[in-house]
Amino acid sequence: MAEFFTATVRGLSQGSVYVMLGLGFVIIYRATQVVNLAAPAIMVFGGTITSMAVIGQGWPFALAVLLGILATAALGAFMERLVMRPMVGEPPFSATMVTVGILIVMTQVVNKMLGVQDRQIGLPLSDRSDQLNIGGEVVGTTADGLPIYLRSVTIFHRELLQLAVVVVVVAGLMAYFKWSRSGIAMRATALDQEVALAQGVNVGRMFGLSWAIAGALSALAGVMVAAGQQGALGRTTAFVALKSLPAIILGGLDSVGGAVVGGFVIGLAEAYTKIYQPESLGANFDQVVPYLVMMLVLLVRPYGLFGTPEVERV
C-alpha cells in the first residue's frame, strides 16, 4: 500500500514536468496552430543555461533559474521571429516540419553546450536526507547515518517543490489569461486571428509572446527534469520531452486544462506501471505506456479528452 502512495507522489511530480511542457505546446498550438516539436532541445537549453550559471559561475539557484527562464524565453521569441514568421499562412504541417528542422539544429548546438559529461543542476534540495517518510518503521541506519525505513511512503522534498511550482505556474497562467490585457489578447488571437487583428491586437507580437511563454515553461521543465530522478542533464534528457506529446494529445491539442490533466495522467500511468509491470513485457515498459494510453484514449475520443473537434469544410 505504501508503494502505491509513493508511486502516486512520484507520478504526480513526474507528471508536473509533462504538464509544464504540455502547457508550452498548447499555448503555441492555440496561437499558431503549430506543434512545436523543437521543445526537447529548448528544454535542455534552458536547463543547461541554469546549470552553467549555478555550477560554472556560482550563482544562487533561484537567480540561475530566473536567468534560464529569461534566456529561453528570448530564444523562443527569436526563433519565432526568424523562422516561424515566414510560415504564417502556410499549412500547419509544413510549419511543424520547420520546427523539426529547428529541433535537429538546436540538438547539435545544445549538445555542444552540454559538453561530454552530464551536467548537474545544483538544486539545494537534492540531498539524500531531504525526504519525508510517512508511516512505516525504522529498521536500521545506512553508513551515512540516515535511517532506513520499511513500508513507508517516501516523499522527496524536491517532489513537493515541483508540485508546488506547477500549481503556482498553472494558477499564474490562468490568472494571466483571464485578467491581464495581453493574456486576453492572446486568447483572442487563439480564437480567431483575423478578428483579433481587426480589433487592434498585434497578432505577430502575440505569436512571439506565445513562443516566449512556452520557452519559459520549457526552461522550468528542463530544470525540473535535471533535478529529478536522473539528477543530471545529458544527451538523452531531451527524450523526456517527447513523452509529453502523448500528454497533450490525450488532453487535446488546444486545451490548457487538457494539458494539465493529460500530463498528470501520463505521469501517474508511468509510475504505476513501473511498480506493477509484469516481467514478460520487458524492462522499461513504463517508457512505452504513455503512448499506449494515448492510443487507447484516441480510439474513444479522436481529438483528445478536451480538444475541440475540427470542423471540416468540404
Add this chain to the structure above:
Amino acid sequence: MLFTDYRQDMANLDTPAKRWWTMALIAVVVVAPVVVGTELESRLALVFITAIGAIGLNLVTGYAGQVSLGHAFFLGIGAYTAAVLGGDPDGRALGYGLDITIWLPAAGLLASFIGLLVAPIATRLRGLYLAIVTLGLVFIGEHFFRDWRNLTGGPGTGRAGPRVSLFGFRFDQRSEVFGIDLSAEVKTYFLALSLLIVLAVVARNIVRSRVGRAFAAVRDRDIAAEVMGVPLARTKATAFTVSSFYAGVAGALLTVHTPFVEPGSFGLLTSVDYLAMILIGGMATISGAIIGAAFLGLMPRVVEEFSGSLPFVGDFFSPSELQSMLTGVLIIVFIVVEPRGLFGLWVRVRNYWKAWPFSY
C-alpha cells in the same frame, strides 16, 4: 508538346528528352562501379536502398496525405524479418538461412501486413494527431526490438544480416559472372539498383493509376473524395500497406548493406531522416524521393570534403554535427523557400529553359 492520345499523355516518359536522359542516367549508374571507388559505391548502394524507403514514405505522406512518423518502425520490421529468415542458422541470433526469394518478399509482406493493421488509426485520426500516434508506434517498436534479444541481438550489439543467396548464387562473396570478377559490394550495388528501378517504376504506375488518383483526392479533400465515391478507409489502408511494403523491402536491404544492425537505428531520428528526404527532395513526386535520398546520402561526403575550407565553423562542430545541422537548416530553408523541394527547383529551372527566351 502536343499529345494526340490518352496513352501518350499519361506515359511515364512522355517527351523524347525524358526518354534519352533517363537512359543516359541508367547507363551512368550501371557503369559507375567500374569508375568509382568502393567507398562511394557502397554509399551509392545505400542511397538506392534509402530511396526505396523514401518512395514508400512519399506514397503515404506526400501522395495520400497521411502524415506518418512511423516509417522507421516498418523499416525495422522488414529488417528483422529478413535477418531472421535469411540469417545464419549457426549464428548468435535467430536465423533460418533461407533464399533471397523468400526473405525479401516476406520482409515486404510482413511489413505491409502490419501497415494494414495500423491503417484503421488513420481512418479515425487526422493531421497532427495521426503523426504523433505513428510516432508512438516507433517508440513501442523500439522497445520491443530492444527487448527481444534473441531476435535482434539487443541494443548496442545488434546482429548480422541475412546471407544473400539467389538459388545458390552468393551475393556476399566474390565470384565470377560471365568472366567478370565481381566483389560483394558490386553485387549489393546492382541488387539495390535493380530493385530500386523496378520498385520506382511500380510506384510511378501506382501514382498515375486510379489508386494514385484516389490517394491525391484523399489528400486534398477527403470528405469531398468520399462524396465522389472514393472509399476512404480502403484508400488509406492501401496507402499504408503499399508504403509499408516499400519500407519493409528497404529495411531488408539495409541489413544486407550494413554488417551489423542494432535496434537503435530504427528510432525517431531515422523516421525524421526519411521525412527530411522527401521534404528536401520534393513531396508527392517519385523522382523527388530519389533525389532527396541521393542528396541526404551524398551530402555527408561533400560536407567532409569542404569542412576543411570553412575553418571557423569546422572548429566548433565536428563534420558529423555539421551534417546534422545542415540537414536541419536545409529542411527549414526548403519548406520556407521552395515547398516542392529540389524537384520543384528543377521544375522551375526546366520551365525557365523551356520557355526561353520568353521566360518572364
